[in-house]
Amino acid sequence: PTSDVNDFDKAKVFLMNADRKLKELPLTHPRGFAFSPDSKKLAVVVPEEEDPWMDNGAVEIVDLSDLSKKRVVVKHDLNIELVSWTEKGFFVSWIEDCTISLGLLGEKGTISRLTNEDQLVMASSTTPNGEHLAMAMATDDEPVEIYLDGKKLTDIASLQPKRERVRKERLSWKSNDGTEIHGVLNLPADFDSMKKHPLVVLVHGGPTWTALAARVTSSYYPIEQLVSKGVLVLEPNYRGSEGYGRDFRKLNYRNLGIGDYEDVISGVDHLIEKGFVDEDLTGVMGWSQGGYISAFCATYGKRFKAASVGAGISNWMTYHVNTDIHEFCHRYLGDNPWKDPQIYEQTSPMTYIKNASTPTLIQHGGSDTRVPPPNAFELYQGLREMNVPVRLVIYKGMGHGADKPGLHRAIMIQNLAWFSHYLLGEPLEESFKLKRVDREKTEKS
Known part of the structure; x- marks a missing residue:
């Protein structure tokens, strides 16, 4: 296979010796490696069964002398990633209920947790004997x-400028079909539940990613800035998100868009019913798959x-017909x-364009090959021809994500201006347009 992303499912593993001779290892759909x-x-x-997109990961051990194999199947409904193989066993990480955890996997498939639900491990490294563990x-x-x-070796928090803290609360609700959906609600430290607040929904990408409950910030979306203005931010883990088991990951198969919309709207309604969200002042934003769901919300509903x-x-x-990863469509x-043109039509935001009325900001990389312009x-x-207020920003030279x-x-400034205008009534033009120094940073940095 080639390095083309479309050949992901055909990936092979080879071992090269000192004489540069290659030996293929008997592995199918490999991801993540660690030597003993x-x-x-x-x-x-490798996939626990045959589906590299939906299955949980199992660990396959190959003896390099005779290529014999042994498989360790995780006894929990978790999709693990290998961190390292030490004398103590396999250090593995996994996403679970709004966090990323770390643990030790034994040869019988049991996991001993090393972190709790309030801790989020962004990166980790161990010594070969497993006696010492470093974590971000x-x-x-x-x-x-x-x-x-x-x-704790660092005190990065003390180096950051003083700012109001955002409270993050885990919550759950029932979607339209009874599926339990989890998420994270961002609140001001002095939140008053007796008042009605504007709400913005931030939809994560993936779809196999997750909203995180730990104190981490978005590099695209102004969560802290919106919360400081009294706007609540809901981050739903819609169907297909990582962290709730294999069956939950498969719930958006042939159900993209519509199922996602119900998961988002049911979360909004859940907060409205609690009495502290203004149903007339809600917004939605997201990048990649989150951008798709935001587009669907903007055209499918009002x-x-x-x-x-x-x-x-x-x-x-x-x-x-334009993307570099056609297999994504086949899999979902x-x-x-x-x-099957019907499923493509049914799940496309453009199918419902005549119904659209939501003012929409569109941001896109000019060199995006994953979701092309x-x-x-x-x-x-x-949206223009339906007379819906819309702005399009194309970032020259940018791919699928900002680097x-x-x-x-620039992305954050424009999002803050957009929602501050439509939810809080602040002027748009002056704050939306980047100052000259910001334009130069965008183009040169």
Whole structure:
């Protein structure tokens, strides 16, 4: 296979010796590797069954002398990733209920947890004997700090400027079909539940990612800035999100858009019923898959006062013929658009463009190969011709995600201006347009 992302499912593993001779290892759909402490064996994460997109990961151990294999199947409904193989066993990480955990996996498939639900491990490293563990970890109360064997070595929080803290609360609700959905609500420290607040929904990408409950911040969306203005921010873990088991990950199969919309709207309604959200002042924003869901919310329904679509899919046919990862459509929609045009139409935001009324900000990288710019152009033109307020921003040279500080800053400034205008009545033009120094940072940084 080639390095093309479409060949992901055909990936192979080879071992090269000192004479540069290659030996193929008997592994299918590999992801994540770790050598044993004596380097005589190799552990690889592979799908527990046959589906590399939906299955939980199992650990396959290959003896490099004779290529014999042994499999360790995790006894919990968790999708693990290998961190390292030590004398104590396998250090593994996994996403679970709004956090990223760390533990030790034994050869019988049991996991001994090393962190709790209030701790989020962003990165970790161990010594070969497993006696010492370094982690970049955040908690519900502190931002990411460096820890060694449980002792905090840094105090990054003290270096940050003073700012009001955002409270993050885990919550759950029932979607329209009875599915339990979890998420994170961002609140001001002095939150008053007796008042009605504007609400913005931040939809994560993936879809196999998750909203995080620890004290980490978004590099695209102004969560803290909105909360400081009295706007609540809900981050739902809609169906297909990581962290709730294999069956939950599969719930959006041939149910993209519509199922996502119900999960988002049911979360909004849950907060409205609690009495502290103004149902007339709600917005939705997201990047990549989150941008797609935001676009769907903007055209399929009329519940939101404003929307922001970042690198989002607007039409699955347009996406399929332009993207660099066609297999995504096959895995989530079941077939190609020529054999099953109905599912592509049913799940596309553009199908419902005549129903659209939500003012929409569209942000997209000009060099995005994952979700190419025609998706943005199509949504923009459709909203224009339906007389819906819309702005399109194309970031020159940017791919599917921002990789320069100036781009992150521009994306965040424009989102803050957009929602401050439509939810809080603040002027748009002056704050939306980047100052000259910010434009230069965006182009050069």
